[in-house]
Amino acid sequence: MQHFTSVKDAYNIDKLVNEALLMKKMPYADKHLGKNKTMGLLFFNSSLRTRLSTQKAAQNLGMDVMVMNVGADSWQLEMNEGVIMNGDKAEHVSEAAAVIGQYCDIVGVRSFPGLVDREYDYSELVLKQFMKFTGKPIVSLESATRHPLQSLTDLITITEYKTVERPKVVLTWAPHVKALPQCVPNSFAEWMNIANVDFTIAHPKGYELAPEFSGNAKICYDPKEAFEGADFIYAKNWSSYEDYGKILSSDPAWTVSEEKMKLTNNAKFMHCLPVRRNVVVDDAVIDSANSIVVQQAGNRVWAAQTVLKEILLTQMRVESPYLF
Amino acid sequence: MQHFTSVKDAYNIDKLVNEALLMKKMPYADKHLGKNKTMGLLFFNSSLRTRLSTQKAAQNLGMDVMVMNVGADSWQLEMNEGVIMNGDKAEHVSEAAAVIGQYCDIVGVRSFPGLVDREYDYSELVLKQFMKFTGKPIVSLESATRHPLQSLTDLITITEYKTVERPKVVLTWAPHVKALPQCVPNSFAEWMNIANVDFTIAHPKGYELAPEFSGNAKICYDPKEAFEGADFIYAKNWSSYEDYGKILSSDPAWTVSEEKMKLTNNAKFMHCLPVRRNVVVDDAVIDSANSIVVQQAGNRVWAAQTVLKEILLTQMRVESPYLF
Amino acid sequence: MQHFTSVKDAYNIDKLVNEALLMKKMPYADKHLGKNKTMGLLFFNSSLRTRLSTQKAAQNLGMDVMVMNVGADSWQLEMNEGVIMNGDKAEHVSEAAAVIGQYCDIVGVRSFPGLVDREYDYSELVLKQFMKFTGKPIVSLESATRHPLQSLTDLITITEYKTVERPKVVLTWAPHVKALPQCVPNSFAEWMNIANVDFTIAHPKGYELAPEFSGNAKICYDPKEAFEGADFIYAKNWSSYEDYGKILSSDPAWTVSEEKMKLTNNAKFMHCLPVRRNVVVDDAVIDSANSIVVQQAGNRVWAAQTVLKEILLTQMRVESPYLF
Numbered sequence: 012m013q014h015f016t017s018v019k020d021a022y023n024i025d026k027l028v029n030e031a032l033l034m035k036k037m038p039y040a041d042k043h044l045g046k047n048k049t050m051g052l053l054f055f056n057s058s059l060r061t062r063l064s065t066q067k068a069a070q071n072l073g074m075d076v077m078v079m080n081v082g083a084d085s086w087q088l089e090m091n092e093g094v095i096m097n098g099d100k101a102e103h104v105s106e107a108a109a110v111i112g113q114y115c116d117i118v119g120v121r122s123f124p125g126l127v128d129r130e131y132d133y134s135e136l137v138l139k140q141f142m143k144f145t146g147k148p149i150v151s152l153e154s155a156t157r158h159p160l161q162s163l164t165d166l167i168t169i170t171e172y173k174t175v176e177r178p179k180v181v182l183t184w185a186p187h188v189k190a191l192p193q194c195v196p197n198s199f200a201e202w203m204n205i206a207n208v209d210f211t212i213a214h215p216k217g218y219e220l221a222p223e224f225s226g227n228a229k230i231c232y233d234p235k236e237a238f239e240g241a242d243f244i245y246a247k248n249w250s251s252y253e254d255y256g257k258i259l260s261s262d263p264a265w266t267v268s269e270e271k272m273k274l275t276n277n278a279k280f281m282h283c284l285p286v287r288r289n290v291v292v293d294d295a296v297i298d299s300a301n302s303i304v305v306q307q308a309g310n311r312v313w314a315a316q317t318v319l320k321e322i323l324l325t326q327m328r329v330e331s332p333y334l335f
Numbered sequence: 336m337q338h339f340t341s342v343k344d345a346y347n348i349d350k351l352v353n354e355a356l357l358m359k360k361m362p363y364a365d366k367h368l369g370k371n372k373t374m375g376l377l378f379f380n381s382s383l384r385t386r387l388s389t390q391k392a393a394q395n396l397g398m399d400v401m402v403m404n405v406g407a408d409s410w411q412l413e414m415n416e417g418v419i420m421n422g423d424k425a426e427h428v429s430e431a432a433a434v435i436g437q438y439c440d441i442v443g444v445r446s447f448p449g450l451v452d453r454e455y456d457y458s459e460l461v462l463k464q465f466m467k468f469t470g471k472p473i474v475s476l477e478s479a480t481r482h483p484l485q486s487l488t489d490l491i492t493i494t495e496y497k498t499v500e501r502p503k504v505v506l507t508w509a510p511h512v513k514a515l516p517q518c519v520p521n522s523f524a525e526w527m528n529i530a531n532v533d534f535t536i537a538h539p540k541g542y543e544l545a546p547e548f549s550g551n552a553k554i555c556y557d558p559k560e561a562f563e564g565a566d567f568i569y570a571k572n573w574s575s576y577e578d579y580g581k582i583l584s585s586d587p588a589w590t591v592s593e594e595k596m597k598l599t600n601n602a603k604f605m606h607c608l609p610v611r612r613n614v615v616v617d618d619a620v621i622d623s624a625n626s627i628v629v630q631q632a633g634n635r636v637w638a639a640q641t642v643l644k645e646i647l648l649t650q651m652r653v654e655s656p657y658l659f
Numbered sequence: 660m661q662h663f664t665s666v667k668d669a670y671n672i673d674k675l676v677n678e679a680l681l682m683k684k685m686p687y688a689d690k691h692l693g694k695n696k697t698m699g700l701l702f703f704n705s706s707l708r709t710r711l712s713t714q715k716a717a718q719n720l721g722m723d724v725m726v727m728n729v730g731a732d733s734w735q736l737e738m739n740e741g742v743i744m745n746g747d748k749a750e751h752v753s754e755a756a757a758v759i760g761q762y763c764d765i766v767g768v769r770s771f772p773g774l775v776d777r778e779y780d781y782s783e784l785v786l787k788q789f790m791k792f793t794g795k796p797i798v799s800l801e802s803a804t805r806h807p808l809q810s811l812t813d814l815i816t817i818t819e820y821k822t823v824e825r826p827k828v829v830l831t832w833a834p835h836v837k838a839l840p841q842c843v844p845n846s847f848a849e850w851m852n853i854a855n856v857d858f859t860i861a862h863p864k865g866y867e868l869a870p871e872f873s874g875n876a877k878i879c880y881d882p883k884e885a886f887e888g889a890d891f892i893y894a895k896n897w898s899s900y901e902d903y904g905k906i907l908s909s910d911p912a913w914t915v916s917e918e919k920m921k922l923t924n925n926a927k928f929m930h931c932l933p934v935r936r937n938v939v940v941d942d943a944v945i946d947s948a949n950s951i952v953v954q955q956a957g958n959r960v961w962a963a964q965t966v967l968k969e970i971l972l973t974q975m976r977v978e979s980p981y982l983f
Binding site for chain 1 (some may be wrong): 371373375399401403407408409410413416417418419420421422425426427429430431433434435437438439
């Protein structure tokens with residue numbers, strides 16, 4: 012693995028999941044792999060799970076970790092090329108990324124979309140510039156359109172908790188008070204579409220994901236119908252892709268309720284967190300025995316550790332081609 | 336030791352102090368204890384001594400450390416249960432704490448009181464929610480009503496510097512330009528009341544601490560009288576508990592001056608820091624040979640390290656009951 | 660080496676450069692030196708290269724590292740002595756520095772000038788107070804008037820890339836939209852004046868550096884003339900020392916262009932970064948094969964690591980005088 016920014020970087024998702032579940036049993040078995048290697052974590056936006064779980068994963072592999080809130084700790088970065096830098100951006104990403112690449116062996120980057128200009132967001136400029144200029148493997152810590160460490164975590168968790176060979180997995184839109192990115196649903200759909208699951212996306216009309224992400228998933232516009240027979244209910248709010256960045260509905264029928272959960276096949280409840288209680292999901296559901304949101308977040312460590320291990324191994328193979 | 340949030344968690348304060356003073360002589364003797372263990376430090380408020388000394392203590396024990404400024408680095412947390420989260424708080428403490436507990440073996444939390452609603456502050460909601468939801472040992476890095484790592488430090492320092500078996504220790508209120516919490520005096524009183532010292536609290540009328548904290552301490556309302564024969568003068572400002580959060584006095588007679596120090600038994604001067612010079616204490620006092628504020632702050636490492644060691648040992652006993 | 664705040668702390672700059680270039684070949688050869696030692700990094704201002712490269716350097720030496728943004732993470736510090744602290748500064752540097760010295764073996768401090776009061780800035784009050792009160796070696800991470808880790812880096816880089824025994828090095832002022840400190844040019848001049856180079860400073864009239872820094876350097880007021888025959892072009896903006904902190908020129912003739920680079924002896928282009936593209940230097944120059952700004956920034960690690968190693972060795976000699 013050279014970078015990790017989408018499911019396309021995972022040549023075999025089942026192998027990754029197995030590796031992660033093995034790692035969970037022996038967290039420190041690879042502590043030698045990261046010796047004298049440095050992980051840089053760059054945050055353009057807030058983070059709790061990603062910040063802590065990726066640090067923990069890198070430390071489990073014996074890596075040193077450096078965390079930086081870009082903008083607050085360092086300088087505002089100019090992302091566009093060819094501009095006259097006489098505004099408020101003190102540094103260009105071409106230098107910043109290249110310099111960080113001098114100090115770090117793997118670089119993680121979190122940069123959310125602005126939700127104003129769809130073309131700009133979906134161009135993934137920030138992520139692409141870091142990939143272009145850093146000269147080191149880039150791990151997406153959630154970019155403008157995807158959150159692949161979350162999706163790998165989700166597949167690990169589904170694999171761990173499934174009780175049938177091919178579970179029915181439902182990604183359901185839910186209401187929220189703020190306009191949120193499409194990253195988590197995009198990425199989740201991208202992974203579920205190639206995983207061994209029966210995959211449905213449920214949302215109000217107007218909330219269709221970009222076709223390259225929704226792919227062949229079944230689409231359901233009814234807030235209840237999709238729940239029938241589901242083994243996993245994955246709730247998440249997102250803003251409209253069509254009417255870009257807009258909130259089109261706040262219909263409480265889409266809140267995940269006990270009543271709706273009763274329609275399922277005793278489904279597990281999942282969410283990437285943070286979650287707005289009693290808006291996205293009722294207390295009764297997220298506090299129930301079927302809620303696995305905390306265990307899911309716990310698996311973020313093993314997803315990140317598996318990805319970092321794969322990247323470290325690839326680096327070693329490049330440096331020492333006769334080693335393996 | 337399972338948690339460390341008040342003197343009640345220290346079943347034997349003399350043993351803790353002895354352990355700390357031994358540790359000070361051999362700081363790295365227990366570096367194996369924290370191997371592959373992670374300390375999480377969560378700050379809802381500013382911190383210098385606590386931030387650095389607890390990091391240092393954890394590193395001395397071989398632990399990995401992750402530091403997070405809650406709100407700035409991550410999300411605003413909702414502390415109350417059962418609410419509809421449609422406001423500015425993006426995450427509930429029940430998820431945030433549980434998730435952090437997935438990544439950390441011990442979690443330190445700093446959260447100051449608001450000084451507006453006494454009942455709310457004294458309910459210690461933030462600390463209690465972290466204890467309820469984290470599923471891991473919680474160490475108070477100063478909560479709404481107590482600062483136990485400071486108080487253990489203070490007892491260590493008094494033990495180190497005392498020249499009589501049972502010294503006279505005076506906690507004296509002093510003026511300040513801002514309304515400050517009662518945490519440090521509350522906690523100091525709680526510890527001194529069971530330590531082998533002759534303990535007096537001096538303050539203007541209206542500054543009485545809550546009775547559960549002042550306990551059997553002698554109370555003195557005269558800014559000079561209490562200093563007579565004192566072996567230790569511990570200065571600290573706090574706002575009123577009765578007229579909650581209010582500043583009732585700025586009388587400079589309560590500033591610790593050279594003149595007042597002359598009334599003592601050549602007393603050592605202590606303060607938890609940060610301190611406002613020439614408001615709380617005159618330069619001549621804090622810069623004198625009898626001022627031990629820096630050494631006191633230095634002892635924060637050994638207090639934290641002792642507490643973390645006790646918690647790590649308790650965890651091991653739980654995990655391997657036949658080990659000890 | 661006891662402190663590192665200017666070239667005066669480097670008793671032999673050639674030896675330092677050689678040590679750094681050796682270290683670059685064997686980055687982990689001294690990993691035992693920093694065992695159980697802690698590096699504290701204090702930032703009063705933003706930082707990217709210094710923040711990350713000094714962390715990396717300390718980790719390469721086996722040290723633990725604690726990073727703190729002063730003011731944001733901790734408290735506003737009062738720097739002046741004898742004041743009545745009833746304003747917005749919660750802590751005095753005399754306590755803060757002394758306490759940090761209790762927790763750290765080496766302390767790095769970054770504090771930029773205000774560019775309002777020349778006498779105040781050039782008194783280097785912040786740095787001097789930390790040197791006075793910390794009780795531990797202080798490493799300047801850029802102070803009000805100097806940036807010595809940058810200058811050592813620059814000399815390392817010139818040594819690495821020079822193709823003649825005594826290269827012609829030109830420090831050229833360049834335009835900028837903001838008033839910037841004189842630290843980097845001051846410090847660069849201070850180092851070049853004793854290095855084995857032919858040194859010229861080029862700038863518009865009114866941008867003369869303080870005489871104690873420019874020393875015997877050739878001064879050139881023509882934006883092109885100085886480029887003739889140069890082996891290294893070192894670009895940097897600074898505000899006026901005479902008309903203190905003011906921007907006196909924004910003449911684009913001072914921007915480093917391809918045309919001007921053609922006047923040189925195939926010169927390498929250097930800049931400390933961050934740099935404003937197409938204001939300080941044209942894209943065509945900084946993106947050319949002769950631009951070594953990224954390699955230069957990479958060398959920050961070896962400069963810092965060399966300085967930290969020298970300080971650790973000095974500490975050991977003091978602690979164990981018969982060891983060496």
